[in-house]
Amino acid sequence: MPTMIQALNTSLRDALTDDEKVVLLGEDIGTLGGVFRVTDGLKSQFGEHRVIDTPLAESGIVGTAIGLAYRGYRPVVEIQFDGFTYPAFDQLVSQLAKLHYRSRGRVKMPVTVRIPFGGGIGSPEHHSESPEAYFVHTAGLRVFAPSTVEDAYTMLRQAIDCDDPVIFFEPKRRYHEKAELPYGDQWRDEAPCARVVRRGDDVTAIGYGPTVYTLNDAAVAAEDEQISMEVIDLRTLDPLDWSTITQSVKHTGRVVIVHEASAQGGLGAEIAAGITERCFDYLDHAPLRVTGFDVPYPPSKLEHHHLPDLDRVLHAVDTVMRRDEVTALGAAR
Amino acid sequence: MPTMIQALNTSLRDALTDDEKVVLLGEDIGTLGGVFRVTDGLKSQFGEHRVIDTPLAESGIVGTAIGLAYRGYRPVVEIQFDGFTYPAFDQLVSQLAKLHYRSRGRVKMPVTVRIPFGGGIGSPEHHSESPEAYFVHTAGLRVFAPSTVEDAYTMLRQAIDCDDPVIFFEPKRRYHEKAELPYGDQWRDEAPCARVVRRGDDVTAIGYGPTVYTLNDAAVAAEDEQISMEVIDLRTLDPLDWSTITQSVKHTGRVVIVHEASAQGGLGAEIAAGITERCFDYLDHAPLRVTGFDVPYPPSKLEHHHLPDLDRVLHAVDTVMRRDEVTALGAAR
Amino acid sequence: MSTQRMDVDAEGLPTHQVLSTDGERIPDTELDHYLANLTPAMLSDFLRDMVVVRRMDAEANALQRQGQLGLWAPLLGQEAAQIGSIRAARNDDFIFPSYREHAVAWARGVKAQDLLSVWRGVTPSGWDPYQVNIACQQIVIGAQALHAVGYALGIKFDGSHQVAFGYFGDGATSQGDVNEAMVFAASYQAPVVFFCQNNQWAISEPVGLQSRTQIADRAHGFGLKVWRVDGNDVLAVYAATKAATEYVRHGLGPVFIEAVTYRMGAHTTADDPTRYRTEEQLDKWRAKDPIDRLRKYLEKMGADLPAMERRAEEAADQLAADLRAAITSMPDPGPEALFENVYAEPHPLIEAQRTGYLEYLATFEGQDA
């Protein structure tokens, strides 16, 4: 069974095959095949005009991709690690996000920006960031975050196919998960929206990317304590799939939201606020957030404290079930 | 009476006078005195080594300021307009925000980054942005946003005096408001925290920067309809002053949050989520947000639609008072 | 730090000039070739173009003062740099402009009122990039230089012989993006011409603050082919741009042109240049006026200047009249425009906000404002 890395590789290969306007750009993606080998073998198969090693400059990469999109190409950019997205920030938020609007719809920006994100792999500084909230707050961008091998394939095809720019977050600590790929044109039939990955009655647990696995584990553990967790994998962080979310919350009345990014101003805040606006009368407890703390991502020997783990999720679940008087952790107090 | 521009100018002058380690850097801040004249006359008074015209490169400006801080200086950077902050994003979030942490507290980063922000002055693209949420989500930064002439003076002194980096948002459409300045060392006595600018019983209205004026106007108008609004000026967006906020919300049970930035992932989401976590049992209605829409900042002839105005605030107040069945506008639906 | 205000003109690469300020034709071994086929009609067109865009600029300044525009960035003094370069480009060469290339847009057929509609604040964009082969105007300094490189890369992949142009100012050369654009262009040998109008100022900052060497020298260091030209000499600009595009079309790699000119007006209508520059400096540059210079040349070569002038003035009058009528009657956009084109594909949040806001506005209908 292929790993998530192989799924992404196949997804790129299929996209390169199906549409000659698809080109890949990034540091070390050609000869080396990318530091995670997501683009392994693609340069030799498609040539150096389709799979392009770029000079070491992220703003340059994104800016060049924008120019290619102006010309009718569908560039797929790889940012080597999450923390190296920031030098390209201006090109992402003032250019990529706004060019369709600025041109009154005449210029399409079908650019996919792949970012391996999140922690848990024992890396040094800048290699474990979760910058998704910045992009969710930026009008004009779509933001995808697959959690499974199948979704990695499917959603990357969808992102490349989309006429809008998509910031595509890959859960790097799940890169070695394995599963069968969907085949053929199946990816075209699925709408990019949230998915209830586990049905439950007592608490809605919402996550995306790497934390979905944690939520599934928590749901199994909670069962032992007769708590029935419904688990939602958001999959698209922009647009947010409010109908899936609110349907679940109206059913359970309790919510726990989980992400690795810091709490303050993180995506969890939007989810919590949006749920409260939409489901206030259904709520039995305030939606709680379990997140990274509001600190710089720590050295690797501390990351297990920083990352939301099974225990912290269960603790929050207990809290919303009012089985525990202590407030949940990770959220602002 | 001095305008807010003059208050900021005096604040900088006093800081330059009191501490020779204070230096100003920015585009056009020297000879020209800044495009808004906030630094008018300072170069001729303090010399070109204290008030420094820089080459046209924001990352360069912030990076240079960081180097000066390493050397023991207290740089005050001017970013010419909000939308030109983004080229410096990496230096702000990966360097300025993290150097105290990275150096285990050995290196202080007392850098103030002044950003005239927000819309309403009929400007072209990139001149009316409200990027505060990006920085509130970034651990290691403090974020200030004065709304009044007095606070402009006081909080700028406090920001420069603070050993942490402060992103200092100036409400440019209120630059010409007038008031007397606090004098002497008064600025030292005040803690940088939220302020209840108007007492009320029915609804807590929370804003900062340019929208505080709108909230005050709304409170006057609401009085006519026998609704008593409490108005909170946040002043510091990081840290958030939860004790002032929760005290008010526990009293009123209803909340309206207002900002110009887009709703999704904006600061309003954090405030709403944080309030719900802290005051769930006191809430009579979900906290509502009145914000800019989730679109790029529009051309100037459309900005009166985009910006939260008196009517939209009152509409939200009516909604939380349940006098109106329609949901509030600006927030995600 | 006052040393930084050295006169960077004094050294470095030579500056090509083919018309002296008195309108004498100066031979130039490198550029004469590109001027060999110039006809009187083309010269008349250069004159008309420059006169017309100068009028458009004057009219825009006036409209701004009258409150019809929110802001305007004058091009006065840069007519030769803009007209000379765009007239040397092929129509299918794709231009990435900044916010001051009004003459470039006009020369490609953008109507003055469409151009000004952006500055009036009624729309984000005044033209369809694919109709005139000009990208949207760019306000973030230098960002477009990279877009030009990316576009050029696409040209190369397509096996086409078009050229991408990136226009920017002297101040822009300090930005990381412009430097990265040179890195990428050199690395990929992209078919791009960087056209830098060194108008001596970035708002209040003299070019000597951005660079102690000639800007052209910097580009040279990146391995780009470089021409430095008198930007107030429309023929030199035309010829250098012809030379540059020929070079690029031959697949020889990217080119950088530094056109040395001067911004005679304010940075924008919000600027007060008297705070940072002197009348003497302006006088020095007035003597180098691009239109006067062409006039003198035409006179010396015995052209029918009065007829050419008449033609130019008529075109300018026409533009001015049309422009004023169009701008002063230009309607404001309706609120639904807020939500248009944020995304290319359907987006539920924008949909919901649009519907909600329009419903909300409807509740005011029939009420006094």
Added chain:
Amino acid sequence: MSTQRMDVDAEGLPTHQVLSTDGERIPDTELDHYLANLTPAMLSDFLRDMVVVRRMDAEANALQRQGQLGLWAPLLGQEAAQIGSIRAARNDDFIFPSYREHAVAWARGVKAQDLLSVWRGVTPSGWDPYQVNIACQQIVIGAQALHAVGYALGIKFDGSHQVAFGYFGDGATSQGDVNEAMVFAASYQAPVVFFCQNNQWAISEPVGLQSRTQIADRAHGFGLKVWRVDGNDVLAVYAATKAATEYVRHGLGPVFIEAVTYRMGAHTTADDPTRYRTEEQLDKWRAKDPIDRLRKYLEKMGADLPAMERRAEEAADQLAADLRAAITSMPDPGPEALFENVYAEPHPLIEAQRTGYLEYLATFEGQDA
């Protein structure tokens, strides 16, 4: 695009070399002056320094393989570039390094175990910047170049004669920040030395992808004084850095040194260089080894090489033993470390999170993990 892999060594500025690969002393009119006062003791120190840091590097690689470090970025091959430059600097010159300047840090007195503690993942920083006059290590490529300029500006304001150093690699020269650093340094004539170790690679990308000209040429275009040296020749690097700091201390402006060297190891322990380079290329560079070269020179000049070698090996053995003992017994930080130093002044949110998390952890006490 394969043309981009041209051999950039072939043209451009001359590359200073004072020791041939056979250890012959080559006269250099510009640099000899700075080598006139070299004593045998200093040469012995150079040898020891390079041998020790090479051992430290080997030991770190081994510790990483044994799971004692999370990652390591080898310096193998760059000993001369790092030791030659740092030994030429004054102790109060302030260094802004990247992540590979282990030899620089060690030479300033940072203990190997402190250096490695960061790579083990127990702490964000291995030294106090103000104790050793070296800023925190920098992973974001090129960001530190600007910090060096800012620090240098502070030096200038203070009227001091220190120098700030910005170290970075060949790949870094493509980043906007490094280019902006050159712009700012030139504009302010800041007392800074940019020290670029061109080790031919940015992970898998050859330097020819970043630049078609010599990197030194680029710096020249910005108006910086430039030296290009053989980075595997410790004496040439030492002399050029001496020359550079003298130039800077005389107030003559910023300097750029390109030290041409080679990364003999992997980019990091996570890298597999066999995917992108050949044994032949490695062999070519093995023949230029910086330590061998100094050995040959010492032999030729009749120094007591065996004694020097003994001294070096002893120091290396000592370091290796201390390092291993210290690293393998290094404790993990406690959870409270998460919340330390996020801010310099009290911050209620961090306080609350610290308290909350520690209370939460306390609830597990006495339970099985």
